[in-house]
Each structure stands twice: as structure tokens, then as C-alpha cells.
Amino acid sequence: MNEEQIKQSIIRQIVLIAPDVDPGEIVPDxxxxxxxxxxxxxxxxxxxxxxxxxxxxxxxxxxxxVDTLEHMIAYFAKRIAS
Amino acid sequence: xxxxxxxxxxxxxxxxxxxxxxxxxxxxxxxxxxxxxxETSKGVIEIEVFEDGTVEKLLVEEETECAVxxxxxxxxxxxxxxxxxxxxxxxxxxxxxxxxxxEHETVAAAERIKASPAARKRAKELGVELSxxxxxxxxxxLAAIESEVTAKTPxxxxxxxAIAKAMSRSNAxxxxxxxxxxxxxxxxxxxxxxYNKNKSIQExxxxxxxxxxxxxxALKEVPELNGFWKNDQLQMSTQINPGIAIALRKxxxxxxxxxxxxxxxxxxxxxxxxxxxxxxxxxxxxxxxxTQQTITLTNLxxxxxxxxxxxxxxPQVALVGFGRIMDAPWAQxxxxxxxxxxxxxxxxxxxxxxxxxxxxxxxxxxxxxQTPEELR
Numbered sequence: 001m002n003e004e005q006i007k008q009s010i011i012r013q014i015v016l017i018a019p020d021v022d023p024g025e026i027v028p029d030x031x032x033x034x035x036x037x038x039x040x041x042x043x044x045x046x047x048x049x050x051x052x053x054x055x056x057x058x059x060x061x062x063x064x065x066v067d068t069l070e071h072m073i074a075y076f077a078k079r080i081a082s
Numbered sequence: 083x084x085x086x087x088x089x090x091x092x093x094x095x096x097x098x099x100x101x102x103x104x105x106x107x108x109x110x111x112x113x114x115x116x117x118x119x120x121e122t123s124k125g126v127i128e129i130e131v132f133e134d135g136t137v138e139k140l141l142v143e144e145e146t147e148c149a150v151x152x153x154x155x156x157x158x159x160x161x162x163x164x165x166x167x168x169x170x171x172x173x174x175x176x177x178x179x180x181x182x183x184x185e186h187e188t189v190a191a192a193e194r195i196k197a198s199p200a201a202r203k204r205a206k207e208l209g210v211e212l213s214x215x216x217x218x219x220x221x222x223x224l225a226a227i228e229s230e231v232t233a234k235t236p237x238x239x240x241x242x243x244a245i246a247k248a249m250s251r252s253n254a255x256x257x258x259x260x261x262x263x264x265x266x267x268x269x270x271x272x273x274x275x276x277y278n279k280n281k282s283i284q285e286x287x288x289x290x291x292x293x294x295x296x297x298x299x300a301l302k303e304v305p306e307l308n309g310f311w312k313n314d315q316l317q318m319s320t321q322i323n324p325g326i327a328i329a330l331r332k333x334x335x336x337x338x339x340x341x342x343x344x345x346x347x348x349x350x351x352x353x354x355x356x357x358x359x360x361x362x363x364x365x366x367x368x369x370x371x372x373t374q375q376t377i378t379l380t381n382l383x384x385x386x387x388x389x390x391x392x393x394x395x396x397p398q399v400a401l402v403g404f405g406r407i408m409d410a411p412w413a414q415x416x417x418x419x420x421x422x423x424x425x426x427x428x429x430x431x432x433x434x435x436x437x438x439x440x441x442x443x444x445x446x447x448x449x450x451x452q453t454p455e456e457l458r
Contacts, residue, residue: 020331039329040288041359048283057283060275 006054006076010069013049017042028070054080083138086131086155088148089369091122092244097149098122100142109137111157116368118154123240124336124372125365134160241334252393256311257432260391263444265451267407267422270296273454277348290382291352293404295457297379298322298343298351300446306435307400307428307443308376316399316434325375325395326355326382328362336362337378337395338371348458381405389425399434402447403427 011023014036021036033043047066051057056079058066066072088098098120105117116128117137138156142148270292278286301308301322309318322344325337338361340346340354361367378401381390390403405425412421426447430440450456 018331037331040290041356044283044286044288051283060278060286 001054001080003073003077006073006080007069009053010046010050010072010076013046013053014038017045017049026069029068031067032069032072033067050076056080084133084135084157084159085153086117086157088120088150088152088154089129089373090150091120091124091127091369091372092248095122095150095244097147097152098127099147100144100154101126102144103140104128105137105140107137107140111135111137123244125362125367127372128366128368130368130370131157133157239333241330245334248395249393252396256394256396258394259430259432259437259440260427261430261437261440261444262389262391262425262427263448264410265424265426265448266412267424267451270451270454271407271422277458285349285352287348287352288355289407291348291355292451292454292457293382294324294326294340294343294355294379295346295348295351296447296450296454297324297377297402298346299450299457300443301377302344303446304439304443306439307430309399309434310376310397311399311431311434312397319376321374321376323374323376325378325398326358327378327380328359330363336367336372337375337380338362338367339375341370341374377402379404389427391427392429394429394431399431400440400443401429402443403429 011026014026014032015021015023018036018038021038025036026032027035032038033040038046047058054076056076058075062075065075088100091098099122100118101121102119103117104119105111105115111117111131112134113132114130117131118129119126120129121127136158138158140155142152142154148154267289271289274287274289274292281287305318306316308322309316311317321342323339323341324343325339327335327337329335338358340351340358343351343354346354358371375395375398377398378392378395380392380401380403381387382404386404386406388408389405392401392403394401403426405427407422407424409420410423412419412423414421426444428440428444430437
């Protein structure tokens with residue numbers, strides 16, 4: 001799975017869980033939770049859905065590495081590859 | 083035989099639309115079973131029946147707007163004595179002002195025009211006549227209503243008006259007092275991180291669930307804050323049903339209750355919270371959940387402000403506010419360090435309790451969060 005596919009998966013899950021978010025609003029280097037007003041409950045739901053789809057579970061200690069779309073893509077890409 | 087009436091789902095509710103029957107005549111029903119869905123300013127609410135029996139007759143057709151108190155169905159009781167028991171919905175009529183005797187008549191839904199619930203609701207907010215729109219169309223969609231917007235001055239939404247009424251009453255009638263304390267959340271968050279490590283991502287516990295658990299724990303020790311102000315006196319509740327403030331993505335706020343939270347451990351509290359948030363956003367709450375709150379907990383999100391001084395929702399007597407958890411300087415012994423710090427606040431009804439009681443609650447809350455393993 002390449003980075004573009006990972007990016008599409010992430011965006012799809014965000015929009016599924018927060019239906020009022022326009023994909024265009026998701027800026028690569030902005031904090032996902034703050035810029036899209038996604039609370040901790042919905043953020044957990046997004047990570048759960050991505051775990052099911054991509055097979056990578058993000059431990060709480062790594063939340064700092066999945067704060068933006070860019071970081072999230074890199075995080076998943078690295079772990080899917082390995 | 084007893085009559086099942088349109089329940090009051092909040093002090094501000096005058097009427098609601100019966101959207102769908104979940105039972106038909108002749109069906110057996112049991113206490114707590116959802117028998118209908120009604121649409122209110124709080125969204126679609128599932129209505130439970132309060133006794134065991136059989137549905138004798140449905141008195142109202144679907145998509146009919148009914149005033150509070152309108153007979154909706156006849157239930158043949160299993161136990162005839164149960165028929166005269168007052169329903170727990172009495173909790174929902176806390177007003178000091180006497181509710182107008184509901185008119186026992188049904189308002190026919192605009193000639194039963196085909197329109198989606200969203201369209202129907204929006205039309206009502208805007209004061210658009212569905213019948214006028216439907217004259218040349220088969221069915222009405224939301225877009226058709228929105229196109230009328232330019233022609234009309236938009237009115238505030240039903241939910242906005244409901245919040246406005248409740249909060250005005252609160253501030254006019256309840257003499258609030260406010261207390262605040264700083265809580266070192268580092269031990270609780272450390273403990274929670276370790277606790278979550280052994281769990282799958284689906285079972286992970288959010289800090290919000292731990293805070294609810296802590297508040298319930300403290301309320302057991304200070305029960306004076308859990309209950310109602312009714313008939314000029316404090317009525318404490320043995321059940322703890324914390325109303326959780328949940329923001330809706332579009333606009334507005336609902337505070338549905340986690341019912342019977344005093345019996346839940348941490349995992350059960352998290353499960354109940356997740357279920358409640360999901361159903362709130364889907365508009366699938368039950369009448370008991372929106373009428374039986376015994377206290378309100380607010381601002382459990384991580385996007386919030388530092389501290390929140392809330393407005394009590396009558397007839398409750400207290401509201402607990404949790405601010406955002408943030409890194410802050412913290413003096414420990416004679417060392418200055420950085421800790422995760424949260425402001426916990428309490429708004430109390432001074433008719434029911436004094437600051438001393440409120441202070442005791444915040445103190446217990448703070449203490450238990452320093453030994454979080456006891457909250458498991």
C-alpha cells in the first residue's frame with residue numbers, strides 16, 4: 001500500500017466519523033483534532049477504524065506521532081512496510 | 083387498562099411529533115421496552131413503556147404532532163394495580179411555573195404530506211408551510227425548504243430555543259455558587275496509560291470516562307449534590323445518573339444521562355459513554371436518558387477551555403466542570419515541576435447546599451484522582 005492509498009484511507013475514515021468535515025479542510029500539516037474539531041472520542045474511533053482497515057494499532061504513547069495528516073501517513077506507511 | 087401519553091421530555095417541551103410506532107395492536111410489551119419514536123427539538127427520541135402488558139389500541143397515527151399529555155395508546159396491564167402508578171416522567175416536570183394543562187387534542191400533521199423528518203423540522207424552524215410547498219410536488223426534500231430561506235427570516239432552531247428557556251429559568255431561579263480547584267492529573271493519566279496498554283484499541287479508556295468515574299465516586303461520599311430541588315427542598319437521589327454534556331457537530335448541546343452510573347466500573351463507564359455519544363450523534367436517545375439526569379458533568383473534551391463555570395440545569399442542584407488538561411507549573415514539596423493540571427469546578431445551588439458541601443466534593447474528587455487504581 002503506497003502513501004497515497006494510506007492518505008485516502010485516512011481521509012475516508014475521518015469523513016465517515018465526522019460527516020460534516022469537507023475533505024478539502026484537511027490540511028496536511030495541521031493538527032487533525034484541533035483544526036477539524038474532532039474530540040478524543042471521535043479521534044479514538046478514527047484510530048480504531050484505521051486499525052481495522054490497515055492493521056496497525058496506534059498505542060497511546062504514539063499519539064504525538066499521528067497528530068497531523070502528514071504525520072499519520074508517515075506513521076502508517078512505516079509500519080505497514082515493516 | 084392504562085393510557086400511555088406523550089411524555090414530557092424536558093421542561094421546555096410543549097409537543098412532539100410521533101414519528102413511528104415500534105409496536106402494533108395486540109403486541110405484548112414489557113417495562114422499559116421502546117414502543118415509539120418521537121421527534122423533538124432534541125432530535126429523535128425513543129420512548130419506553132413503563133409497565134408490562136399488551137398494546138390494546140394505538141390512538142395516534144404516525145407523523146402526528148401531539149401535545150404533552152395527549153393519549154397515544156391504551157395498554158392493557160398485566161397487573162391492573164400498576165396502571166395508576168405515577169411514571170418516572172414526573173421527574174421531568176420540575177418547573178416552578180405550573181405547566182399549562184396540556185390540550186388533549188392532536189394537531190394533524192400538515193395534511194400528511196410526504197416529507198423527510200429533517201425537512202419537516204427545518205420547515206417548522208423556518209415557519210414554512212409544507213402544504214404550500216407540496217401543492218405542485220409529490221414529496222418535499224430538505225433542499226426545497228432551504229431554498230425558501232432567502233424569502234424568510236430564519237428563526238432560531240428548536241434546540242436553541244429549548245436551551246434558551248432552560249438556561250433563563252436556571253439563572254433567574256437558582257442562586258448559584260461557584261468553586262474551583264486545581265487537580266494534578268499526572269498520576270491518573272500515567273495509571274490510565276498503563277491500564278490501556280494491555281487493552282485493544284477498541285477497549286481503550288478515555289480520560290473522560292475516568293473523570294466520570296471519579297465524579298460518581300465523589301458523589302457517593304457527598305450525595306447532597308446528586309438530586310433535585312423540588313417543592314422547596316432538596317431531594318437526594320440514590321441512583322447517580324450523570325448527564326454528560328455532548329456537543330452536536332452542527333449546533334447545540336444535549337446532556338443525556340448515563341443511567342445507574344453508581345453501579346458501573348471503569349470499563350462499563352467507558353462503554354456506556356461511548357454508546358451514549360454514538361447514539362446522541364445519531365439522534366437515538368431514550369426518553370429516560372434525557373429526563374432523569376441527577377447532576378450534569380460538562381466539558382469533558384480535550385479541546386475545551388481551562389475552566390468552566392456552568393449553569394445548573396433545573397431541577398438538578400449541581401454541575402461539575404472539567405477544564406482542559408494542560409501542562410502547568412506545579413509545586414511539589416519545595417521543587418517546582420511541570421505536571422498535567424486540570425481545573426475542576428463546581429456550580430452549586432445555594433438553596434440546596436452550601437460551599438462547604440461543594441468544597442468537600444471537589445476535595446474527594448481530587449483525592450481519588452491521586453489514587454486512580456481505586457477507580458477501576
